[in-house]
Amino acid sequence: MILDDLVAATRIRLKRHQEKVSLAQLKRRVEQQSADENPDFLSILNNPGLHVIAEVKKSSPSKGTIVSNFPYLQIAETYDKAGTDAISVLTEPDYFNGHLNYLKEISHKVTAPILRKDFTIDPYMIYEAKANGASIVLLIVAILTDHQLREYRELAEELGMQAIVEAYTEDEVNRALQSDAKIIGINNRNLKDFHVDFNNSLKLKSLVPANIPVIAESGIQTQADVAKLAGAGFKGVLIGETLMRAADKQALIQAFKASTAVTDSKATK
């Protein structure tokens, strides 16, 4: 099962990182950062309309190499200029070809909040996210206990960040809610076999009370997809592959935003 492999690889990597940089050192780096450094993703999400989270991702276990040319700084800057609401940066090296340095370098170049996209399994990784410029961390319900979900989200919030709590099944959405998640992501991709079902997020959305913003993740390709999700009340869409493959990323982000606006104005009439 691929998720187990990902978690096992993350455990090994975590240990390596802990040997290089101690938690105490990381905490000192975090303390030295200014308090108002992180843009507030939750309030951005609560603004009217649908928000685009654009992902910087070279490859994935399901798709292999998505783009062979990967100027990650330039890609992130393009996303930022296009007015994307947040930028997701893969830092997982073994299966997604990500790197922690991508996060750090990108954070110096953009104003949008940055999501550290990784398999968070230890508080160390939350401090590490913060120390390297993230404003948001991902907490995947399938790999964490109820206790960890609550504790890790609270830690992220104490550090001035937010957590997207990611669910794939009805049971996981309920666990996310029980953990008092402030932002819920519903993945269309099953991380156990990588099967993508665009309707998964649409199907589970109604389990979440309207005051909690929900983000649809994975397999989002067209303006029609985005309009459908906006119409269903999603506050955000997380888009990786489609944007990574797009020749004109700025135009596509703007088109996604425009397709949303049409849906919104129709909805309010």
Ligand SMILES: O=P(O)(O)OC[C@@H](O)[C@@H](O)c1c[nH]c2ccccc12
């Ligand atoms: O490239 P896509 O299909 O647009 O998907 C983006 C994002 O949702 C996906 O990368 C993702 C969702 N949850 C994750 C958890 C770990 C790693 C990656 C992911």
